[in-house]
Amino acid sequence: MTTTSAPVSEALTRQVSQRVSQSVFDGSHLRVVLLVDVYDGAQQQFLEAYEQLCNQVASVPGHVSDQLCQSIENPSQWLITSEWESAPPFLTWVNSEEHVRMVEPLHSCVRDTRSLRFHVVRETGGPAAHAEPGERRLQSSPRIGDGVIRHALTFTVKPGSEEAVAKILADYASPEPRVDDTTRLIRTSLFMHGNRVVRAIEVRGDLLAALRHVARQPEVRAVEEAINPYLEQDRDLDDPESARVFFTRAALPAVHHVTAGEAKPDAVRHALYYPARDGGGLRLAELLSQQDEQAADDPRSPVLRSTIFQRDDVVVRLVDVRGGDTEPAQVLGLADRARAAELTALLDAEALGVDAAALRDGAADRLLTLARMELVTDRRSPDA
Numbered sequence: 001m002t003t004t005s006a007p008v009s010e011a012l013t014r015q016v017s018q019r020v021s022q023s024v025f026d027g028s029h030l031r032v033v034l035l036v037d038v039y040d041g042a043q044q045q046f047l048e049a050y051e052q053l054c055n056q057v058a059s060v061p062g063h064v065s066d067q068l069c070q071s072i073e074n075p076s077q078w079l080i081t082s083e084w085e086s087a088p089p090f091l092t093w094v095n096s097e098e099h100v101r102m103v104e105p106l107h108s109c110v111r112d113t114r115s116l117r118f119h120v121v122r123e124t125g126g127p128a129a130h131a132e133p134g135e136r137r138l139q140s141s142p143r144i145g146d147g148v149i150r151h152a153l154t155f156t157v158k159p160g161s162e163e164a165v166a167k168i169l170a171d172y173a174s175p176e177p178r179v180d181d182t183t184r185l186i187r188t189s190l191f192m193h194g195n196r197v198v199r200a201i202e203v204r205g206d207l208l209a210a211l212r213h214v215a216r217q218p219e220v221r222a223v224e225e226a227i228n229p230y231l232e233q234d235r236d237l238d239d240p241e242s243a244r245v246f247f248t249r250a251a252l253p254a255v256h257h258v259t260a261g262e263a264k265p266d267a268v269r270h271a272l273y274y275p276a277r278d279g280g281g282l283r284l285a286e287l288l289s290q291q292d293e294q295a296a297d298d299p300r301s302p303v304l305r306s307t308i309f310q311r312d313d314v315v316v317r318l319v320d321v322r323g324g325d326t327e328p329a330q331v332l333g334l335a336d337r338a339r340a341a342e343l344t345a346l347l348d349a350e351a352l353g354v355d356a357a358a359l360r361d362g363a364a365d366r367l368l369t370l371a372r373m374e375l376v377t378d379r380r381s382p383d384a
Contacts, residue, residue, distance in 0.1 A: 024087035062089025177381035266323030275351035
């Protein structure tokens with residue numbers, strides 16, 4: 001399990017506290033809040049499913065504690081909170097197939113859920129409040145946000161269908177960007193690498209509301225139905241359980257984002273695919289995040305902003321760079337030689353279609369060609 005030590009995380013937080021950024025690699029404690037709406041009459045079934053889940057979660061590395069609460073105004077509303085040593089072990093668990101199996105008993109008794117994740121920045125009272133600063137594992141200062149939530153989905157299609165899928169995904173009318181008074185779609189970027197599809201979205205407001213809004217749009221629904229025959233994982237969008245499992249497995253959360261400065265009109269957006277060896281995805285994403293923090297501090301760097309998405313051994317880096325010629329190593333996040341050596345050792349050479357020796361040779365221009373994803377479509381809302 002990968003975590004970041006307190007001294008490193010404190011230094012990292014101090015560096016980025018004055019610019020737009022987000023990261024799961026701060027090393028501070030994580031509080032997860034799950035809002036649950038239970039079907040009327042299903043409270044006992046829900047309690048039994050929770051007890052079973054609670055016993056299983058207790059043995060997960062990085063889990064500290066959890067608490068179940070019931071609303072005093074509406075008995076159908078429940079709140080589950082859990083505390084984790086840091087974000088990485090939680091993400092490793094929540095994105096695993098083990099988690100998909102664990103929560104299955106809840107689905108028949110739960111109408112709706114909403115998950116929120118927070119780093120612990122300050123605490124009042126209790127043992128942690130009296131601990132030494134290095135032991136508390138709290139953020140030394142809050143990060144500065146920009147009101148934009150970044151999220152991605154990834155899935156694979158049957159080999160040989162890539163061209164047909166790319167055409168379907170490129171040829172559709174954009175959905176209405178306005179979701180409600182507080183939420184709107186900002187940008188959707190869609191890339192492919194071989195038979196892997198990555199759809200990255202930027203939302204201002206409520207991500208869940210935006211995802212539901214998009215799913216209801218006729219043009220989007222038609223595209224989803226059109227690519228169904230080409231998917232490697234079967235799904236039935238008319239079956240809520242089938243659709244839920246598919247999109248749960250397809251979720252590719254943003255684990256790190258940093259913006260170096262104002263957007264440039266000549267900025268070029270790239271997506272880079274970093275398939276990791278078994279169990280190496282989180283560490284690979286962390287190395288890239290460290291490189292991006294350094295790039296954001298370097299006025300000579302071509303990188304204007306970077307978002308790293310990671311789930312299991314799939315790592316995707318969405319990066320906006322200044323127009324013109326750029327050094328491949330800087331675009332790849334391999335400018336630091338020590339990190340580059342560790343990062344390339346974590347890459348799955350076979351997934352990139354190259355032998356391991358070629359990766360060890362560190363030919364950045366060749367690796368950039370191998371890792372770069374093909375742009376299918378990049379759409380922005382008119383007033384983004």
